[in-house]
Amino acid sequence: MLKIGLLGAGRIGQVHAVNIVAHPQSELVAVSDKFDEPAEKLAQMHGATVRSSEDIIADPAIDAVLIATPTDTHADLLEAATAAGKAVLCEKPVDLDLKRALDCLARCEPHGKPIMVGFNRRFDPNFAHLKAAFDQGEIGKGELLSITSFDPAPPPVSYVKVSGGIFRDMAIHDFDMACWMYGALPDKVTAIGSSIVDPEIGKAGDFDTAVTTLEFSGGRIAVIKNSRRAAYGYDQRIEFLGSDGLLAAHNVLENTIEKITAHGATKAKPEHFFLERYAKAYQIEWNSFIEGVQGASPLPVTLKDGINALVVAEAAALSAREGRSVDIAKEILR
Structure with missing residues (x-):
């Protein structure tokens, strides 16, 4: 059972929360958002706690994070999460600036952690x-x-x-x-x-x-x-x-x-x-991420795919x- 931290409680974060909770191999344990009300509402709905993104990333008991925050935060959170040993599913795009996205790839790759970009189609x-x-x-x-x-x-x-x-x-x-x-x-x-x-x-x-x-x-x-x-x-x-x-x-x-x-x-x-x-x-995407993190199959959408x-x-x-x-x-x- 993978313990999951959800970063972002907006519209797409709410979609992902449902799929995290429904999957037999994942448990939603923590939610963060820049606004308190949506985070608290989503956490209460699914039996999770509200914490800051920094606390979620730093917690060694959390196996993976799903990044559903505004685009300008994606690269920073990706780098922090992989450095902390987390697997990551990040919504598209990696960043709006190509150079920043390439820098993110260079900083994340050495950690060797599973990273998947959310091209759900x-x-x-x-x-x-x-x-x-x-x-x-x-x-x-x-x-x-x-x-x-x-x-x-x-x-x-x-x-x-x-x-x-x-x-x-x-x-x-x-x-x-x-x-x-x-x-x-x-x-x-x-x-x-x-x-x-x-x-x-x-x-x-x-x-x-x-x-x-x-x-x-x-x-x-x-x-x-x-x-x-x-x-x-x-x-x-x-x-x-x-x-x-x-x-x-x-x-x-x-x-x-x-x-x-x-x-x-x-x-x-x-x-x-x-x-x-x-x-x-979105359901199949989450299942593919879980299988990839558990080693059952390769991650189908890599960080390099997101940059391409x-x-x-x-x-x-x-x-x-x-x-x-x-x-x-x-x-x-x-």
Whole structure:
């Protein structure tokens, strides 16, 4: 039984708390948050205690921590936790600054502790089945990957201003998916963005609509479409064209009812947002972390994977800002 400390009692921390408590091999023993009320409420709900992040990390009786705090704290907490001998599951991204993330990797690696980054979409059963089918050669050589990721509504502008922008905050999930599917970093990144959903997002220096093209070795391509607004719900789809066929993962709908009349056919809308759409993925993610820490299987999303996604996000942001393609090896990893 692994004793777990949860750092962060906000929306995503609450999701993780449920899965920690539900797993037979993990026990939630302590919760921290910069605000007392959510920490106390979450701790009371799950029979844990409220402590500071520093106390949780320093406690030798706690085996692992889950970092669900604001992004600008991730790298510092990762370094402190691994230095204290803790296994860590950290929400994405590692940091908004690539250099800081690379420094974090260099400081954490020597401790040799298990670290997993929370790119939960890899654990979605539909996407995982698609990836397995591709790896088994069911469509031959992968040639064109298309990823659609639309939010139902834009976030508050106050969030946009501290998010790091659409590429580092939202599209970074899709960049991770593309690298995972192809098993490599792209060579070149080309991105365009606009602010047509909410002019205030543009005034804050960000985009709300974007398309990114990733060019991989051998001419392989990935196209990623992002929008902060889809009036019909949370749109999450993948199509993967290969030399021998196509793999597709469609939206998960609110229900499976289809109505057909003389006037036409209707179905339910996609699940409303990520909490509903990826509930199962978060459960599988936590189970994978526990298995990795216990040595039953390798950790499926490493700290280096998290940095690779940030590398692509950095290139996309530069490309959109300057209106040109960006060579990752020459301009981002130089």
